[in-house]
Amino acid sequence: MGDKANAHTGAAGRVRVADRPAARRNVVLVGHSGSGKTTLVEALALASGAVNRAGRVEDGGCLSDYDEIEHRQQRSVQLSLVPVEWGGIKINLLDTPGYADFVGELRAGLRAADAALFVVSAADGVDGTTSMLWQECAAVGMPRALVITHLEATRSDFQEMTAMCQREFGGEDPDAVLPLYLPLYGTPGPDGHAPVTGLTGLLSQRVFDYSGGERTERDPGPGELPAIEEARNRLIEGIIAESEDETLMERYLGGAECDVRTLVTDLEKAVARGVFHPVLAAAPAAEGAKHGLGTLEILELITGGFPTPQERGIPAVTSPDGAPRPALSCDPAGPLAAEVVKTSSDPYVGRISLVRVFSGTVRPDEAVHVSGHGLADRGHEDHDVDERVGALSTPFGKQQNWLGHAIAGDLACVAKLTRAETGDTLSDPSAPLLMEPWAMPDPLLPVAIEAHTKADEDKLSQGLARLVAEDPTMRLEHNRHTGQLVLWCLGEAHMDVALERLRTRYGVRVDKVPHRVALRETFAEPATGRGRHVKQSGGHGQYAICEITVEPLPNGSGIEFVDKVVGGAVPRQFIPSVEKGARAQAAKGVAAGYPLEDIRITLLDGKSHSVDSSDAAFQTAGALALRECAAEARIHLLEPVVEMRVRVADAYVGQVMSDLSGRRGRVVGTEQTAEGSTLVRADVPETEVGRYAVDLRSLSQGTGRFSRTYVRHEPMPEQLAEKIRQENRNSA
Template identity: 35%
Template sequence: MSYTTESIRNIAMTGHSGTGKTTLFEALLHAGGTIQVQGSIERGTTQSDTDAQEKARGHSIDSCIAGIDHGGCHINLIDTAGYHDFRGGTLSALAAVETAMVVVNAINGIEHGTRRMMEHARERGLARVLVVNKIDFEGARLGTLVEKLREAFGAECLPVNLPAQGGKRVLDCFFHTSGATDFSTLAEAHQQILDQVVEIDEATMGAYLDKGESALGPRQLHDAFEQCLREGHLVPICFLSARNGTGVAELLELIERMLPHPGEGNAPPFRNADNTPIAVSGAADDHVIADVFKIINDPFVGKLGIFRVWQGTVRRDSQLFVDDVHKPFKVGHLFRMNAKAHEEIEHAIPGDIAAVAKVEDIHFDAVLHDSHDEDRIHLAPLRFPQPMFGLALEPKHKGQEQKLSLALLRLSEEDPCLRVEHHKELNETVVRGLSDLHLKTVLERMKERYGVEVTTHPPRIAYRETIASQAEGHYRHKKQTGGAGQFGEVFLRVEPLERGTGFEFVDAVKGGVIPGQFLPSVEKGVRQAMDAGAVAGYPMQDLRVTVYDGKHHPVDSKEVAFVSAGRKAFLDAVVKARPIVLEPIVDMEVSIPETSVGDVTGGLAGKRARILGTDAQHGGELLLKAQAPLAELIDYATELKSMTGGRGRYSLDLSHYEPVPAPVQKQLSEAWRPRADED
């Protein structure tokens, strides 16, 4: 099918786990004619859950992209994982679309995944649609759910259709005014949404007030509706059942008629080298600008970089650049992602989602372009959760170190919430993720895809060090070995900065007492000391170093001398500046049965946790919110499982760093001191 930018719709399907996103994905592909038979999660035949682990677990782990050509539109639909553990791919998808479709379980109602995704989509400036699924299930109280959605997300949440006949039908209430529904009159719902839509534009409002509804044609209603979506003035609520197909065709019609195309969406947040916003034209004949939002290491076609085109036309056999890599690559194969299949295409226009294969320089969040004028452009980064769960690992069988390294590289390329760290001082490789389930999945994939088995153990906690007061330090490095000597002398000052600030290096040297060419060496020495730590062997942060005096020798001064002088002057100052160890404090969300609340809160209190509150959930469960030191939560998954009979789940996000208790700092320092003395 040949199509234009105006006929493209890009949609990410998001929401809490268990809402039926994958079943809805199948239903839309079937209704749109992309597939002939709707797949089943139970039978492992869906288009999106193709991985062995996805089939075994019965839920999505990765996002999946498929196209629908229907009614003159090309719809790029992205099915995303609902589990909090795998939200890296879910958040990545938001960078490629104009609309976030947040799916809600009609039985369970608003869950914390619903709130998270509504907030992420709002922050990104996306149009949002609430899709209430499973309306035909027993126990669905749809009228009450609408009230709760409006209470949680604002009065701008309004139904565009209403269920009827016990969830066996839905009736459009945007263009129609009469009919019997399950909980509301169609006329009342029609009036509410019409009043909301005409408010957005003075001309539309004036025509409506002067001549009534008859003055508003389909084009006027579409433009006003789309503007409401773009500006967050309207969040449509759609009812359906993906299981029996009720409302699926109506949702497809809404997508085609009313949702924004790429030219109507909010401008993408691109920045130039100095981080100021820049405009992207969206013109097909302009220079190419595209952003890579997903990487797949495919066993058949190699490394795939999946990108959204924002400007220009990407053509097969053309040349593109990756970021500021000045060597171009040839677009030998250009693909459209279609779930399990990769369809080769000749070109991709603005608004398209496409993929290139076998480009090693390509990476997540890379900007692709065809002109060196754009080699400093980047897309404003998404806000990803910090991976806090860690496992130190080593290959189970000798000789597999290189295979392990390659496997971790490939897996981390695909997952923006997976981090791989190499600690040289301990000869330790640590992989960090969002949960124990996240890391378990990574290890299983490493075995299945790359044939690498590992043994694991808990890693060191990511403590940090800083200082609590200002102090000055000095060191003279002087060495004579018979030939040319080494000489460098440094006076510097250290002072604490606000938590999370990082590091500042200030040159306050006057009179050339330390020549300019040696100041980078002083900074190098300081950074070496900061990386190694001064109290317990952990990296230092949140401090300023000001070099204000020193001496040099016209013959003996060398870079190595000032590296040494800078490092030791810094350590001299830190000892006097009340050094402290900082520990990571995490925000916790713990989903538990109400019957376990006493045991869980008591257990957390014993881990130096602060309970922040609870929210009632569906089915007699509570969502408990707390803050706790990460060091206290190493074996928490096992403890929570024991206290809740296996029903408890939790997630962590890094909140901030704060000083450890004095006994803990003493213990950490004493454990590190022998290693430091050996070094």
């Protein structure tokens, strides 16, 4: 770190990297949209010598957010890999989207990484989504550090933001979240805001000055040391509290001076174990400058404090049929176990898979086994096939730098894996493996689509298959009840990007249409009807008469058919015909065109003709009898009801319950799930929750989560039912 006597300087990004896992660091950047993650990645690439100026690779191409959609929307929408080198270490920086709709890309980045940099804007503070992701990382023991950005903003305050981070992320131990440096301020401008020109190392008590465009080091001035004394003492105590050397605290309390090198070593061990979370500051380099403020300190923290791939555990593996397999280690010579963390398509190369190699070594043109991921319910088929690896490369902006192989602990792009999708496992064909999948959020925003033209319809199936292969957070459904093609997304932004990719990448235009809910019909009261189908027009005629009664049954009973004909009024061979006709009419509906259910149809009587009666005639009579019953009775329109399980911070419970009640929901219970969090359970009509994924996010400041499960159909209020009937009559 910066307190290590400035061990790494100059064009360290060009140092040759050793071909071993210990020379790798995989770091994911986490933070809300606009916090400065992409800018920080570009600043780190510039400081390491990987680019010649901020955001530009050496041939002039863009480094990050180079996708056309990202340019248009001015935000990251996908996981990006930017590899840099520093001090003989290859650092794979994984830049993730900060918007909640793309949390699937973020979770993929967490899976591929061994440590996380949480980027917090001094102008915006900490949002609820970032806090939830911090808890997710804490649950798996992932090492974390914080970087405070946007210190140039008016009224930004490093100390205030550090205190906020301690409250949000420190939990019961705020001294586990402490700064390693304090900002050094220059002369205030006309607005009274003083720019940050450097950093003061709390352990080394050295000043790192960035005012000249490159980091220079000097001794602090006479008035600068007292300002850091309190923060320095607190940092030392925090490091000692996490030290594995139990005698260090005794010596410190006894008045002994702690050696800086010992403190730095203990600090790095505590960071790697995920029990201490340093806070740093960063700012992009000025025009023409080589180093952005804090960039070298961050690179030194990553290489010195974050764990190597060998120090992090590997996800559990089984055989594809579920049989247990021995645990793996991060060994290039071990059994191959790699995972596809991202899938994309290139118009020239085809499908490209970003792969994290956990064990073994991947080489071009070798056979691998592709094992599926168990997301068949989302339109992602399970895989259990062999494929051949194409070219290997590492991305850098739009460039692809070719690789001879990818070892355990590294990330690489693999070309021409035509069957592999995000979440799939690559292993040796002679000993196939399946890695334990990571948690994927459920897509809960339905978007019904139709092909724009006949030409689009011909390409729609293939385009959608390729689209969902790239994104496991998306679900494709052909609803058998409504006949609609529905794309389930995480939110409106997720939907917009998906449809835009479908148009620009796969040449398929679609139109959004109103999403229909699977309504039903049922009888509200018993009724009797007579079906008469008699036609005599010369030649063979048609003759069938039947009398039936219909009565309602409890919810979920389906349709029962009872034969009570006596005396052979309806010949035995035609009784199934009556049932078939009545059931066919029930499937079409009798009032608003929705399937009829939960009724008992009883055949009481009828008439036949020895010559003109037929199967077709009695089918028609059965349908007519059911329609006559419906004309005499009240028909309920049934709507599906779902159980909503909404998990939300306690501060928003009242608003959530009020909102659910406004959706005609019935709250059936609440329970405390964790400190400061409540689970609200409610039964709500499905027609009222189509956009709930969007509305809950707004209602809870992005902190709410929910799931929904179908429970039953219930009668819809008559005024709403009549409105739907009228709409159907108008569109007929």
